[in-house]
Amino acid sequence: MECSFDNFVVGNELQAKALNRAKAWLSKSSENFGGFIFSGSCGTGKNHLAAAIGNKLLESGKSILVITVPDMMMKFRETYQKGATVTESQLMDMFCKVDLLVLDDVGVQHGKTNESVLLFQIIDRRASSRKATSILTNLDDKQLTEVLSERVVDRLRMGGGIWVNFDWESYR
Numbered sequence: 001m002e003c004s005f006d007n008f009v010v011g012n013e014l015q016a017k018a019l020n021r022a023k024a025w026l027s028k029s030s031e032n033f034g035g036f037i038f039s040g041s042c043g044t045g046k047n048h049l050a051a052a053i054g055n056k057l058l059e060s061g062k063s064i065l066v067i068t069v070p071d072m073m074m075k076f077r078e079t080y081q082k083g084a085t086v087t088e089s090q091l092m093d094m095f096c097k098v099d100l101l102v103l104d105d106v107g108v109q110h111g112k113t114n115e116s117v118l119l120f121q122i123i124d125r126r127a128s129s130r131k132a133t134s135i136l137t138n139l140d141d142k143q144l145t146e147v148l149s150e151r152v153v154d155r156l157r158m159g160g161g162i163w164v165n166f167d168w169e170s171y172r
Contacts, residue, residue, distance in 0.1 A: 001051075001055070003047075003048045003049075003051035003052045003055060004052050004055060005019060005022070005023060005049075005052045005056075008045060008048055008049060008052060009045070009171065011168075012168060014165075014166075014167055014168055015045070015168060017164075018038075018045070018049065018164050018165075018166060019049065021036075021162060021164045022036070022049040022052065022053055022164065024162075025053065025160075025162055026053050026056055026057075028160055029053075029057070029100075029132065031160065032132075032159050032160025032161075033127070033130035033131060033132055033158075033159040033160070034132060034156070034157060034158055034159035034160040034161025034162070035100070035101075035102075035132040035133045035134035035135070035156055035161050036050075036053075036132075036134045036135075036161065036162050036163075036164060037134065037135045037137070037144070037156060037157075037161070037162070037163045037164070038050060038134070038135070038136050038137070038164050038166060039135075039137050039138070039139060039140060039141070039144070039163065039164070039165055039166065040138065040165055040166025040167060040168075041138060041166065041169075041170060042138060042170055042172070043170030043171050043172035044166035044168055044169075044170060044171065045166060045171060046136045046166055047066075047104065047136060050066065050102050050104075050134065050136055051066070053100075054066060054100065054102065057099065057100055062099040062100065063097075063098040063099045063100070064098060064099060064100040064101075064102065065095070065098045065100075065101050065102070066102040066104060067101075067102070067103065067104065068103075068104045068105040068108070069103055069104070069105050069106050069107075069108060069115075069119070070105060070108055072095070072103070072118075073115055073118070075091055076088060076091060076118055079091055092118075092121065092122065092125075095122050095126075096122060096125045096126055096129065096131070097131075098131070099131060099132070100131070100132050100133075100134065101122070101126060101131070101132070101133045101134070102133075102134045102135075102136065103119075103133065103134070103135050103136070104136040105136065105137070106135045106136065106137040106139065106144065106147065106148070107137050107138060107139040107143065107144065107147050116148075116149070119148060119152065120148075120149070120151070120152055123148075123152050123155050123156065124152075124155060127155040127156075127158060127159070130159065132159075132161075133155075133156060134156075135156060141153075141163070
């Protein structure tokens, strides 16, 4: 809740570029439906800039959901349990209705076929509905394509989607 563009620490040219690209994405978010992919090592500020974007969207009345992929998969597994109060379809609808969905820790999932299918369904459905899906990951372009597939990464980049590398040392 405290993350903003103003308190993002800029200590070098690459960080300034990442900040400017995040602001530029936000300024065009009503025109474009492509999301952002923030890629880099742990502790480099990917979540901070994603939260800053989210907070600005919330101020303008938009809905946003930030969730780690492992947590998302756990939510889907819970729908398969006896006595579940939410169906898989209802959960899918929830993830697809928000204005911006930010999937954190992409690449941490177990690589099971069911996970890949669910991620594809969500990202494809959101792209078809012209809703932005964004990714926070420690993977590079090649690794992310291997994990998600070329089909999914292509959908993430369409509609004005951007890729921003966070190539600096951890703040932590």
